[in-house]
Amino acid sequence: MDSINEVLEAVKAYCKEKTSDATYAFYIKDIKAVSFENSNTITLELRSEFVMKIVSDRYTALLKEAFKAILGFDVEILYVAAPPEDGEKADGSADQRDEKSLPSGRYDFTFENFIKGPSNQFAFAAAQAVAANPSGAYNPLFIYGPSGLGKTHLLNAIQFEIKKNHPDFNIVYVDCEMFTNETISAIKTATMEQFRQKYRKADVLLIDDIQFLAGKESTQEEFFHTFNTLHNDGRQIVIASDRPAKEIKSLEERLRTRFEWGLTADIQPPDFETRVAIVKRKAELLNLDLPNDVAEYIANHLKQNIRQLEGAVKKLNAYYMLEGIEPCIGVTTTAIKDTLNDSQPIPVTIEKILNEVARTYNVMPADIRGKKRNANVSAARQMTMYIIREVTGMSMEAIGQEFQRDHSTVVYSIKTMEENINRDQHLKEMCSDIMKNVRT
Template identity: 40%
Template sequence: MEQTQLQAVWAQILDKMKEQLAPTAFNWLNPVQPLSLTDDTLELGTQNEMSKEWIAGHYQTFIEDAVKAVLGDPKVVLLTVMAEASTAGQEDAPVVVEAKNEKPAQGTLFPEGGAEAHAEVVAEPHIVAPGDNSSLNPKYTFDTFVTGKSNNFAHAAAMAVADKPGKTYNPFFMYGGVGLGKTHLMHAIGNRVLKNHPEMRVLYVSSEQFTNEIIQAIQQGTSDKFRQKYRNIDVLLIDDIQFISGKTSTQEEFFHTFNTLYDAQKQVILSSDRPPREVERLEERLRSRFEWGLTTDIQAPDLETRIAILKNKAQSDHFSVPDDVMVYIASRIDSNIRELEGALTRVVAYASLTKRTVNTDLVAEALKDIFPNGKAKEVTMDIIQEIVASYFKIKIEDLHSKKRTRNIAYPRQIAMYLCRDLTETSLPQIGQFFGGRDHTTVIHAYDKINQDKETDNRLKGILNELIDRIQKV
């Protein structure tokens, strides 16, 4: 596609997103450039790594939805950093503008902030009104958040904060790797607060936006308006707070903002990719305040949670995907939820464009650049129980339960047999895994299935099918 046509298509996509996103979102999206469009992929260029990560974390699903609406088919959206060499040495910000040498308001804003004096000048933000949800993503709610062992505590704590803002766990500090759900939980808190308390003022911003607004206040002499915005709200959510490290004037201003809100029993919610004690070049007075309330981490999701995330994605996007395909994808992408969901979108788009059925062979083909050399995961009991539960159309909890009905007990015995046969796990560990059972129960299950398969061709076929699915994973 010619560049002129590509620009026109991208303009339509941006217009489509304006129906759902607040105007401030386009401070990030307008600088994006369309690079290429193929049958299954749209490649977009960002100005730096910070922009790439922020857009991927906050707007990728909106872009994908808009692409599908404009072009008619789902496409994989790839984000690429443009002209990294030309921006080397600059601080991560979409546009670099020289700050004026104005004298700041007393005690808070300092223009001599080094690299901070070179930051994007964003459109002047509005003062937050009660019930204003323009900074929040309405798609990110507690109902759409998939919970599991890796995030149960953070999810429960976030709900407690949302139900009693300013009274429970203040400040609330979440940390974890990229793409694990921190941003989703932050928006979920904000959305729930406004649902329960429409009279409250809730503001969600990134640390970069916070910094850029400070620079703008310095340049335009509007520090009073800046303080009026940030110190007269009920719930402040700042994402990726680690990026204020080393920024003197940003930390100074946030220190006073934090104190004002905390003293007024207003809720402060922060997210980071690491705990407060590990954020380098963070002032000690801020570090200690971040640890005053509750600090919780979000781990990479386990296999069961990853499969649940894929099922949730498939349901919300009306994808028809077999369970064994979900297991296949989830067993190979184990650290990043956005990458996990992106892989599913890519598979469905690939199947649609090639007019083929979604199966594990197609997945291997569609994701060959993600899974080079056909690298397989080690067979684990988690994988075995997922395959068995999917095959017999029962819940994983049933395999762990005390239920003894044949439609549950026999699949459980088969799962135990496969765990004994395909892994190096000890008998006591297998028993513990299946609801805290004794190792003698595992021995009985193994012996029964081993004996039955010699005379039951149907069972032998089931075992062969299950082993084949497990080995494909």
């Protein structure tokens, strides 16, 4: 990469894959690069003192991981706040007001803006009950369903409602990736007590994408004790997952049973009428006049994922704003063509596999690609090669080139992993969970 800005854009893309849309939009998207000095120190500019403090406290580990993945070496990060704009205090209180009244900076993640239908009505009602009576309704509340159907929206809506009615509550909202990264960082820096205080003093804990806990033994141990502490103290826990707890194969049984202590609510893909309503609502929020036939065309062709529906509407709005092209069936056909034909490029898939295996085995992605031969890294490398072969169908030669190993090494690694999986049920379940997480 030729410039610091190109590196930063790649870092942002990496972070976007590992955070919720709301977190990315509010904290990561607007980061600017100031300088890159002494070969390993990068200075980043945040839009306010408030946002700078949040990013420094919560997302430094993720940013460092991203820079390491992009550059191949560790960096130190310094932060500065942008000069306040007119009407904004130097401490960034405008941002603080926004976050307090509108969770994660997303104005639309509220119960009022959640489009209800038969596929999500039960989960919606359960979320409302929890928000109205934290710890007194269902604890824990476990919401599950495929990616892109509104789980994150409901978690944010719960957060918004509780914060509005109980401004003194300590609410912690985190995705499982960040919880895992913070656990690893706390272990490495001997700061476990601060880490535990953060989570075990919460009045409400909301955690997204819990399926990524699978196979991560140290993280599961910490979450188990965090869960017990909060539940025993009568604190509210809300969990979201892309699958039921019983289908997270390498999740410890003691956690699986605890997730099922309260209420489990699923979200299914929306029916046609709900999809039309979602499309029209997204268009309304963008002040885009969308004809009924266009809304129905989108709803008929994009059936599984609400994010795809929103993306189609945004693309039509871009056509209108940038080129003055009114929404019509012909334009819509072009707008959703890429989505209908979407398939994840193999290089992206490989990186997802590499990162997920690295987190599961608690090693660095660079170590898996590198020459280290200790037992844990070697096992992670064999698992990575095996899953790449299973998921992408790449040839042994191509996998060898990816890891700078010869063909015989790849053959041996994959054969060894196959044999280990066949005789070790726990390893088989771990492998299954990793592949499911990669395909999410």
